[in-house]
Amino acid sequence: MPGVSARGLSHEARRQLAVNLTRVVTLYRSILDAYIIEFFTDNLWGTLPCSWQEALDGLNPPQLATLLLGMPGEGEVARYRSVWPLTLLALKSTAYALAFTRTPGFQTPSEFLENPSQSSRLTAPFRKHVRPKKQHEIRRLGELVKKLSDLTGCTQVVDVGSGQGHLSRFMSLGLGLMVKSIEGDQRLVERAQRLDQELLQALQKEEKRNPQVVHTGPRHRPHHVVRWVDPMALCEELLLPVENSPQSEARLLLTGLHACGDLSVALLRHFSCCPEVAALASVGCCYMKLSDPGGYPLSQWVAGLPGRELPYRLREGACHALEEYAERLQKAGPGLRTHCYRAALETVIRRARPELRRPGVQGIPRVHELKIEEYVQRGLQRVGLDPNLPLNLAALRAHQAQENRVVAFFSLALLLAPLVETLILLDRLLYLQEQGFHAELLPIFSPELSPRNLVLVATKRPLGETFSVLETEDS
Secondary structure, eight states: OOOBOSTTOOHHHHHHHHHHHHHHHHHTHHHHTOOGGGTTTTTTGGGSOHHHHHHHTTOOHHHIIIIISOOOOTTOOOOOSSOOOHHHHHHHHHHHHHSBOOOOSOOOOOTTSSOTTSOTTSOHHHHTTOOHHHHHHHHHHHHHHHHHHHHHTOSEEEEETOTTOHHHHIIIIITOOOEEEEESOHHHHHHHHHHHHHHHHHHHHHHHHOTTSOOOSOOOOOEEEEOOOOTTSOOHHHHSOOTTOOGGGOOEEEEEEEEETHHHHHHHHHHHHOTTEEEEEEEEEOGGGSOTTTTSOOSHHHHTSTTOOOOHHHHHHTTSOHHHHHHHHHHTOGGGGHHHHHHHHHHHHHHHOTTOOSOOOOOOTTGGGSOHHHHHHHHHHHTTSOTTOOOOHHHHHHHHTTHHHHHHHHHHHHHHHHHHHHHHHHHHHHHHHHTTOEEEEEEOSOTTTOSOOEEEEEESSOOGGGGGGGGSOOO
16 A cells, blocks of 8 residues: 655654644544444444545445555556545545555565465474464564664563564574563463474474584573563563673663554653663554553644544554455455444344444354344344344345445545554654654565554664665565
């Protein structure tokens, strides 16, 4: 998806971008703040301008992907069947122009061409127990952390929210870094330690089979710590060097792969408050879990802007995968009807119990094989209502006939969602710059594999032109 690069934007340009984003978010807040399951109960289609309705009505899913989201299928040319209103074209152009680009600067063949389950850029021991998406992520972030550590002279990497330790293992046993892994879940830490031992044994066997392949440098396993990091307080354990490391010489690099909600904010606060932390490489996610206030806004600039408010629904929408949904639209599979079915179910729930709004419905399997009335009956049972309630089949059929309208409205919201993510991440950049630090955002992962693919990189001294090294892909 096209967009603006945070790299190279001056401090004033970043501040102006924040102003523009808050204005646009305010203008289209009614779309961003809508729940698609209320499409019928709140007449969401009727909230759109009539000219937009005329332009979008009747478009099939592939046309929505091509014309609205700007993501045509391979070899496809965008052809408008009518003249779109300027206001809708302006929304589309604005969404492209103001969102941070998620297209990486590197151009290399896919690492999954030969086998969709195995990265050709990782050796077999590092792929075991790791899904393809995670293989891609740990390799790309691990290599960036290694370069950043070398550039800043860091002696230790701290992986916060390390989970099962996949990233920590690759950085320590694959790249030779001294790594401390911090995770709040005891069970995940125990599994990480078992996987560490398994990987060490696999590497030792590989070296015996291939003695000509000499491992250079020390091989340290990660140092695991069970500790819950309070986003509002400094964590002393996070700052302590690993065993046998001279504390006086410790220079720390903090990293987190999809550190959830406030955990990303905790990384920023430790970086800004602790002199021993020299660098940061953080990929955030789960923006809906940010504390309000406390997690956003962080910068004085954004905090002073009108329209800066990002309630839960906007932050939750910013976590959706635009590229993945566009691919689903191009395939036009029956699974797209789920939102329409759920919205129809909401109308039945409201009639039966008006006070019950947007209840959680546990996943109903094989929705695409169900008639709409069958889905509604199963949904009623899941929210504790009588599945044998009398249903207005004519009304349900009328709702089902509007499936493409539901998909079109949801596509509009997804088109705007990257603007919310951009504002959240831009606020973090400005927060660090206001304290005199140097911070950039880089698209590091393939967005088709990992939608939350922007890494915030920060240092306490300028890297100058050497910063471009972080953007390159290792051969």
